Amino acid sequence: MARQFGLNDFAARSVQKKIVLSPTVKRTVLITGCSAGGIGHALAKEFHSRGERVFATARNLESMVELERLGITVLKLDVTKIESIRDARDKLSVMTGGKLDILVNNAIMAVSDMDMNAARNLFEVNLYGAIAMVQEFVQLLITSGNGRVAHVGSIAGIFPLPFSASYNGSKAAVHALSNTLRVELAPFNIKVVNLLTGGVTSNISRPLFLPENSLYRPIEQILLQKRVGISQVTAMPTAQYARRVTTELLHSKPRAWFWLGDKSSLCWIFDTFLWKTSLVSLLTRAALYLTLLILSAYLLRMGYSSNHLDYQNLQVTLEVES
Numbered sequence: 541m542a543r544q545f546g547l548n549d550f551a552a553r554s555v556q557k558k559i560v561l562s563p564t565v566k567r568t569v570l571i572t573g574c575s576a577g578g579i580g581h582a583l584a585k586e587f588h589s590r591g592e593r594v595f596a597t598a599r600n601l602e603s604m605v606e607l608e609r610l611g612i613t614v615l616k617l618d619v620t621k622i623e624s625i626r627d628a629r630d631k632l633s634v635m636t637g638g639k640l641d642i643l644v645n646n647a648i649m650a651v652s653d654m655d656m657n658a659a660r661n662l663f664e665v666n667l668y669g670a671i672a673m674v675q676e677f678v679q680l681l682i683t684s685g686n687g688r689v690a691h692v693g694s695i696a697g698i699f700p701l702p703f704s705a706s707y708n709g710s711k712a713a714v715h716a717l718s719n720t721l722r723v724e725l726a727p728f729n730i731k732v733v734n735l736l737t738g739g740v741t742s743n744i745s746r747p748l749f750l751p752e753n754s755l756y757r758p759i760e761q762i763l764l765q766k767r768v769g770i771s772q773v774t775a776m777p778t779a780q781y782a783r784r785v786t787t788e789l790l791h792s793k794p795r796a797w798f799w800l801g802d803k804s805s806l807c808w809i810f811d812t813f814l815w816k817t818s819l820v821s822l823l824t825r826a827a828l829y830l831t832l833l834i835l836s837a838y839l840l841r842m843g844y845s846s847n848h849l850d851y852q853n854l855q856v857t858l859e860v861e862s
């Protein structure tokens with residue numbers, strides 16, 4: 541019952557451990573985005589430590605030296621390049637006899653505010669990359685007879701964290717993609733799992749830059765100091781995340797949505813028990829007061845008098861939204 545409703549920590553983990561897939565059967569696992577320090581890297585190590593046959597992939601082979609040393613097969617794979625995907629697929633196919641048991645779509649790009657080129661590139665990796673991977677590997681997954689596809693989704697697809705709207709949008713799209721593929725691939729006995737990931741330690745947090753025309757340009761420094769690295773505060777250790785996800789993916793009945801990582805339980809509560817825009821309303825109000833507070837402090841400090849920002853208009857918009 542608990543599993544059906546996507547309950548994470550409340551589900552009976554002890555029962556689950558007893559019915560994981562037989563450890564004697566070596567399964568083939570392909571993971572995208574396995575650069576050192578990230579979730580893909582940790583997942584590769586975890587599956588490998590459980591005796592599974594792992595194919596770790598990344599754009600840059602040097603970022604997977606540690607994995608190679610452990611005996612994991614590493615392949616170059618850029619999810620935005622169809623030839624690169626096919627090349628990896630053909631190599632894997634030769635090595636496994638044309639079979640893949642578990643595909644983990646983990647690779648991502650993250651950008652801030654709305655620079656259109658960056659936003660398009662981001663969707664190219666986060667959404668179209670995942671679609672291309674499934675399309676190209678689906679025959680191998682069918683041959684497995686009991687295939688799995690995992691999408692490393694994010695609570696950002698549910699939680700409207702500001703200054704990452706395109707990333708959040710791409711993750712919401714991945715959630716919808718996962719749901720639909722779960723239905724479409726069921727007749728082929730392929731189970732699709734959406735990992736609703738909260739904060740996990742990794743390289744995800746990079747310096748962010750607002751585009752030239754950003755409304756928030758005048759207070760960029762203050763905002764970015766507060767915003768960058770926010771997902772890494774109290775984040776779950778990568779190895780712990782990888783352990784739990786690997787157990788789920790090796791389970792005979794992996795659930796459709798699996799919530800894990802810092803703040804994922806909180807999001808689950810909002811998503812399950814409250815109305816769908818509850819988080820949006822909450823954050824809109826919080827953002828309104830916080831922005832006005834920061835703006836006032838900034839303007840007072842700088843003796844602000846230019847017309848950089850249409851302050852009056854901003855206030856009106858915020859009042860309407862609240």
Ligand SMILES: NC(=O)c1ccc[n+]([C@@H]2O[C@H](COP(=O)([O-])OP(=O)(O)OC[C@H]3O[C@@H](n4cnc5c(N)ncnc54)[C@H](OP(=O)(O)O)[C@@H]3O)[C@@H](O)[C@H]2O)c1
Pocket residue numbers: 572573574575576577578579580598599600603617618619620645646647648649665692693694695696737738739740741742743744745771772775801
């Ligand atoms: N960490 C968190 O708190 C958190 C929270 C929610 C969801 N997630 C999800 O977790 C997954 C892993 O992210 P992470 O936190 O481990 O971030 P990360 O450390 O930045 O890892 C991202 C990986 O994606 C790779 N990548 C980027 N563009 C690619 C492309 N075109 N083709 C193939 N690989 C590409 C990167 O390779 P390069 O090194 O070559 O750039 C890197 O290996 C993502 O799906 C992310 O949305 C993470």
